[in-house]
Amino acid sequence: MITLLKNATCYTPKLVGQKDILIVGNKIAKIDSANTIKSNNLINNTLDCTGLVVFPALIDGHVHIIGGGGEDGFDSFNQELFETEIVNSGVTTLVGVLGADKDAKNLYHLLAKARSLELAGLNTYIFTGSYTVPVKTFTGDITSDLTLIDKVIGVGEIAISDERSSHPTVQELIRLASNCYMGGLLSGKSAVVNFHLGDGKTNLMLLNQILQQSDLPKQMFLPTHINRNESLFKQGVEYAKQGGFIDLTAGEKIGLSVKDSVKALIKQNVNMSNVTISSDANASTTCGMAKISSLYSDVLQCINAGISPEIVFSLVSKNVAGRLLKGTKTGQIKTDYLANIVVADQSFNILKVMSNGKFLKN
Numbered sequence: 001m002i003t004l005l006k007n008a009t010c011y012t013p014k015l016v017g018q019k020d021i022l023i024v025g026n027k028i029a030k031i032d033s034a035n036t037i038k039s040n041n042l043i044n045n046t047l048d049c050t051g052l053v054v055f056p057a058l059i060d061g062h063v064h065i066i067g068g069g070g071e072d073g074f075d076s077f078n079q080e081l082f083e084t085e086i087v088n089s090g091v092t093t094l095v096g097v098l099g100a101d102k103d104a105k106n107l108y109h110l111l112a113k114a115r116s117l118e119l120a121g122l123n124t125y126i127f128t129g130s131y132t133v134p135v136k137t138f139t140g141d142i143t144s145d146l147t148l149i150d151k152v153i154g155v156g157e158i159a160i161s162d163e164r165s166s167h168p169t170v171q172e173l174i175r176l177a178s179n180c181y182m183g184g185l186l187s188g189k190s191a192v193v194n195f196h197l198g199d200g201k202t203n204l205m206l207l208n209q210i211l212q213q214s215d216l217p218k219q220m221f222l223p224t225h226i227n228r229n230e231s232l233f234k235q236g237v238e239y240a241k242q243g244g245f246i247d248l249t250a251g252e253k254i255g256l257s258v259k260d261s262v263k264a265l266i267k268q269n270v271n272m273s274n275v276t277i278s279s280d281a282n283a284s285t286t287c288g289m290a291k292i293s294s295l296y297s298d299v300l301q302c303i304n305a306g307i308s309p310e311i312v313f314s315l316v317s318k319n320v321a322g323r324l325l326k327g328t329k330t331g332q333i334k335t336d337y338l339a340n341i342v343v344a345d346q347s348f349n350i351l352k353v354m355s356n357g358k359f360l361k362n
């Protein structure tokens, strides 16, 4: 399949002006000045993108693809997530996580669901483990999970500073992260430890202690839900200023919205390439089930509030790929990268979504 997107306003996520983009198979083969790549018999599909905008499809790094365990008994399970909802939200790459329930919901189901979404045309990965330490794994060992199972790119979400956590010690977390780090070296993956931060009183204390008491690299840790309350957010700003990576959760209604968080981070001169946003979709929240559509809603809210689209798109594409998907050419509109592209109107309303060179939303 060869597709030509003609004369599109292109965000790579950097705004590079009007471009023609040639897609061959699942990859971007060529990007050139507008109206310079000519249609020919070999091109199956030419789309005139005059007046339209293209940007990298979203990468959602924290999604409960099989549904989070409802935290109010067995009749409170959250439903699984289906491809239509994912694609309609502009997402073509996602990382599945287990969450609070590691028993009724489990890693085997999570892996199978990731494979089923891949068969539907999406790009999927998972974290091994759940809230609890010691972690449940596939093989009995985090290093082995990373080394032997292609889709496993890290461990998480490990709950800290939350009454629902297993209250792990610093030493337990250092051991867990070391096993993850080793798996990353052996498999060539990012090997991230994804920490779920709750509303507990210790905030980022344990994470800071891990860094003080070990030689593990800061970039292997990705604490999420950083915008859920003021005091956690404050610590998150300091952590990011010192070179740490932080993940905001979309759709936040009680703490700081993504829009207000991004504004505050920019104002405080945080290096925005250290920041990502994820949806936490299909998890239980105090306001009901989180939705994957909240990710793009928050993107639009940021842009409508005057934040540069270049920065906003980076938070949900390039930065996420850089943090989680080492060795995978994705998250940018760039030659030889996977053709994961959103076509939108000038107000950034999503019109079409391409995953691996194929339009899944038309």
Ligand code: ZN
Pocket: 157, 196, 197, 225, 280
């Ligand atoms: Zn969480």
